[in-house]
Amino acid sequence: MASDATIQSLRAMLEEERESLRAQLAELGYGAKGLDYDPNFADSSQVTAERGENEALVQKLVTGLQDVEHALEKLGTDRYGLCERCNQPIAPARLEARPEARLCIDCAAASARR
Numbered sequence: 001m002a003s004d005a006t007i008q009s010l011r012a013m014l015e016e017e018r019e020s021l022r023a024q025l026a027e028l029g030y031g032a033k034g035l036d037y038d039p040n041f042a043d044s045s046q047v048t049a050e051r052g053e054n055e056a057l058v059q060k061l062v063t064g065l066q067d068v069e070h071a072l073e074k075l076g077t078d079r080y081g082l083c084e085r086c087n088q089p090i091a092p093a094r095l096e097a098r099p100e101a102r103l104c105i106d107c108a109a110a111s112a113r114r
């Protein structure tokens with residue numbers, strides 16, 4: 001299991017990432033209730049295109065935020081650092097680059113191919 005110092009630095013990274021994701025979501029107008037658009041503008045094609053782009057981005061940010069919060073919950077437990085699919089340890093270099101990673105690199109590659 002990772003040392004306390006490693007866990008602390010991972011936690012700091014995850015918390016920073018969480019703040020950054022939350023700030024980006026707030027900037028896009030995403031609050032607790034989800035995206036809040038004025039329906040009167042919904043039929044303008046430009047707005048629709050922008051909304052499509054925003055929704056894709058918001059979806060990506062929300063997924064990232066969920067991963068970060070999930071990792072923060074697991075951090076310090078036996079489950080942290082283990083792949084959620086095959087239960088093998090995730091390579092430390094991968095965790096340093098992506099502390100919120102749920103899957104080892106092999107499983108992540110397999111699920112990206114699906």
Ligand SMILES: [Zn+2]
Nearest residue numbers: 083086104107
């Ligand atoms: Zn795996």
